[in-house]
Amino acid sequence: MEKIREYLDEIDKMSEKFSKIDSKWKSIIYSKKDDEKFESLEDELEDFYFSAVKFVIETNEDFDKFNEDVSLILGKKAFVGLYKKMQSMIRIFRTMQDLSKKSDPAMFIMECFNKAILRRDPDFSKDEWQNYGFDSEQKMSAAISVISAIVWNHTHMEYCKKTAKKEFKMLTDLDDSCCAVYAEIFDRHFNELRMKMLMNDQEEILSNIQILVNVLTNEREQ
Known part of the structure; x- marks a missing residue:
């Protein structure tokens, strides 16, 4: 779907922007190191990723395929950190989507x-x-x-x-x-x-x- 492609393209642009700040960001983000430089990156990525996830769930698109594509863009380590941080929120949204119907x-x-x-x-x-x-x-x-x-x-x-x-x-x-x-x-x-x-x-x-x-x-x- 074109809209999903737009989300993925935007995540790719964010990845490039983060790389300009620190070329090693993919291996550092969501690490245990308390690095303020990456906190704003994490917030920005989380907000946008969740917006995309909501669209994928609401339109009954392939959730696993979308996450595979995001993982390819961000790299496995960065994606795993992102998903672990967001999985409770995703679970809540999925459950309440069922209720909204x-x-x-x-x-x-x-x-x-x-x-x-x-x-x-x-x-x-x-x-x-x-x-x-x-x-x-x-x-x-x-x-x-x-x-x-x-x-x-x-x-x-x-x-x-x-x-x-x-x-x-x-x-x-x-x-x-x-x-x-x-x-x-x-x-x-x-x-x-x-x-x-x-x-x-x-x-x-x-x-x-x-x-x-x-x-x-x-x-x-x-």
């Missing part, structure tokens, strides 16, 4: 709060995955896990309603009405969520939000 994703978000976050219904996904149009119980469980992780991370960061909506939109790419529903429920129940976080096993909750920590760090700093 359902008839009423906003209702599902509300039910997640009522049956999986504020209260615990252990049979929620087992009994109701077909009602929400999921292909399997596992896919519904994955969506619940992602939304729960986002909620606990936002609670941990003590986000206001506006910030919660903005970040939920960034992570999920759901439409504005769904993001508004999420932000409204989060804001309304913030004190209850915060109390649950204080009372519940901190280790368990923090492990649930770990998949988002690296993903969100760069976004907050921008």
Whole structure:
């Protein structure tokens, strides 16, 4: 597809630009060395790569083939570093893309709060995955896990309603009405969520939000 070719051409141009800064960048980027010179390169590459990945997923193009092409441009070491950094974000986007195709994703978000976050219904996904149009119980469980992780991370960061909506939109790419529903429920129940976080096993909750920590760090700093 022409659009994918444009993305690949742009990544190739970025590679050439980075080489002018340091010809060895492909072997250094995403290394354990704390080199500020490469931080901006990493941010630029991550933002553009994720934009391209979203397009590939949304248009049902060959995701593996796209990554093979990116790896050929960047070199295996640089690509592996990039993908490891972005894989949590890609996983979240893939899961929420599946949710966006359902008839009423906003209702599902509300039910997640009522049956999986504020209260615990252990049979929620087992009994109701077909009602929400999921292909399997596992896919519904994955969506619940992602939304729960986002909620606990936002609670941990003590986000206001506006910030919660903005970040939920960034992570999920759901439409504005769904993001508004999420932000409204989060804001309304913030004190209850915060109390649950204080009372519940901190280790368990923090492990649930770990998949988002690296993903969100760069976004907050921008």
